[in-house]
Amino acid sequence: MAVRNKPLGRIDGKVIEELWKESVDMHIHPGPDSLAERPLDSIQIAQLAQSAGMKGIVLKSFTYNTASDAFLIEKNITPDLRVFGSVVVGYTTTGGLDYAAETIEAMAKIGGKVVWFPAMDSLYCRSYLGKEGGISILNQDGSLKKEVDAILKVAKEYNLVVCSGHMSYEESTKMFDAAIKMGITKMVATHPLAGLSRFTLDEIKELADKGVYIEHVYGTLMPRLGNMDPSDYVDCIKMVGAERSLMGTDLAQVWDMDPAAGMRHFIAMMIQFGCTPEEVEWMCRKNPAKLLDIED
Numbered sequence: 001m002a003v004r005n006k007p008l009g010r011i012d013g014k015v016i017e018e019l020w021k022e023s024v025d026m027h028i029h030p031g032p033d034s035l036a037e038r039p040l041d042s043i044q045i046a047q048l049a050q051s052a053g054m055k056g057i058v059l060k061s062f063t064y065n066t067a068s069d070a071f072l073i074e075k076n077i078t079p080d081l082r083v084f085g086s087v088v089v090g091y092t093t094t095g096g097l098d099y100a101a102e103t104i105e106a107m108a109k110i111g112g113k114v115v116w117f118p119a120m121d122s123l124y125c126r127s128y129l130g131k132e133g134g135i136s137i138l139n140q141d142g143s144l145k146k147e148v149d150a151i152l153k154v155a156k157e158y159n160l161v162v163c164s165g166h167m168s169y170e171e172s173t174k175m176f177d178a179a180i181k182m183g184i185t186k187m188v189a190t191h192p193l194a195g196l197s198r199f200t201l202d203e204i205k206e207l208a209d210k211g212v213y214i215e216h217v218y219g220t221l222m223p224r225l226g227n228m229d230p231s232d233y234v235d236c237i238k239m240v241g242a243e244r245s246l247m248g249t250d251l252a253q254v255w256d257m258d259p260a261a262g263m264r265h266f267i268a269m270m271i272q273f274g275c276t277p278e279e280v281e282w283m284c285r286k287n288p289a290k291l292l293d294i295e296d
Helices: 013-020 042-051 067-076 100-108 123-128 146-158 169-181 201-210 230-240 259-272 277-291
Strands: 024-028 056-059 082-084 086-088 114-116 161-163 187-189 213-217 245-248
Touching: 013 259, 013 277, 024 213, 024 245, 024 259, 024 277, 042 056, 042 067, 042 259, 067 082, 086 100, 100 146, 114 146, 146 169, 161 169, 169 187, 169 201, 201 213, 201 230, 213 230, 213 277, 230 245, 230 259, 245 259, 245 277, 259 277
Parallel strands: 024 056, 056 082, 086 114, 114 161, 161 187, 187 213, 213 245
Antiparallel strands: none
């Protein structure tokens, strides 16, 4: 794909460094992980983020819940960095949908802050990857399964951030509609421009207009995940507004740079391709801090 928005000229490195400080990455994959080789564990990731002067991180795993890791790391290792755990609805993490609400509540009680609806175990994602089976949150008639209501009630009670995971647009928008009716305002569409999600711009605009934050991740700009044109992100950000957008890294796998360095590079790239420093500040600092209740 030809680059539509050409990189700008010289950019003041001090601006990049200032934005990197106090930034928040809400999408990091630590090791060990049975699904992928990951070179950094949760402690190493947190130490690098603290050394960079970042404000907070969220640990995400497809195979285990990370709330206890986050609690212990922040308390004993990185007191200057806020570290949050999360739950991804899946087979090994929540036992599927049946026990998801109970699991999420247990993790919320020990500091878990983010819940992702089905990701690698979603019916939509498994089909995209050529696999059979998977979790759908919809009944045969297209209505939401009762377990979704139970999950959202827990999210509302404990003020959790609700993310769409790797579900289809139909599932995601119906889930967000139910969340809105329940009074939930902390909602994130998980990397909707990524290949395995790929919502249309009209669909993304519709979600943003409902109050959903639109997440963009550094990982999808890398060859391993499609080598996306950064201009796609910039165009989407200009369309929905930086006030409704998020930046995260979705790192790290064995060939990735560390997530803290990835956030710095992502900040620089977004400015190079047309975002203003003020827009980047909304996406890497203000919005995630608001979602995680760590605003100054």
